[in-house]
Amino acid sequence: MSNVRTARVYDAPAAGTRVLVDRLWPRGVSKEDAPFDEWCKEVAPSHQLRTWYAHDPAKHAEFLKRYARELAEPTARQGFDHLHELARTGQLTLLTAAKDVDISHAAALADLLNR
Template sequence: MDSGRRHDAAAADPDAGIHVRRIYDAPAADDGARVLVDRLWPRGVSKERAHLDHWSKEVAPSTELRQWYAHLPERFEEFRSRYLTELQEPERAAELQHLRDLAGAGPLTLLTATKEVGLSEAAVIAGSLRGPRGG
C-alpha cells in the first residue's frame, strides 16, 4: 500500500494502466476509461461531475459482505478473500471480464467513494485484473 513506491515503479509495470482512485477527485489525464465499482451512488457527486464511462455496480461486493467489512482495516485480508470468492459468481465474473476487456484496450481507472482506496473493493478488483502477482 505504499502508493509512492507504486508510482515509482509504474514506468516498468505493464499493469500501470490500471488505476484506483476516489470518485471525489478530479479526473486525471491518464484515467482512460473511468468506471465506478461501488454498488451505491456516492453522496454529493453529480453524474456530470463523475465523468464516468461505466457504472459497474454488478461487480461490487454483496451487501452482507460490505456491511460486515465496514472498511475496518483489520478485516481487509478476510474481506479480500471473501470478495475474491464472490467475484467468481457468474454475474460478477461476467462484469469482471468486461473490466478486463476495458483494461486490455487502454488505461482503466476504477473509482470508489472509499476514503482509503488501498483497502477498498476497487483495490481488490485491480489486483484481480492484474493477475496472480497483483491479486
C-alpha cells in the same frame, strides 16, 4: 497488464476509461455530471459483505477471500470480464467513494486485473 489503477470518484479525472465500481451511487455526484464513463456495480461487494467489512483493516485479509468468492459468481464474473476487456484496450481507472482506497474493493479488483 498493469494499466489498472484506483482513485476516489471525487478526484480530478485522469486519462483513460474511468469506471465506478461501487454498488451505491456516490454522495454529492449528480448523474448528469458523473465524472466517469461507466458504472459497473455488478463487481461491487454484496451489501452483507460490505456491511460486515466496514473497511476495518483487521478484517482486510478475510474480506479479500470472501470478495474473491463473490467475484466468481456469474453476474460478478461477467462484470469482471468486462473490466478486463477495458483494461486490455488502455488505461483503466476503477473509482470508489471509499475514503481509504488502499483497503477498498476497488484496490482488490485492480490487483486482480493487473495480474
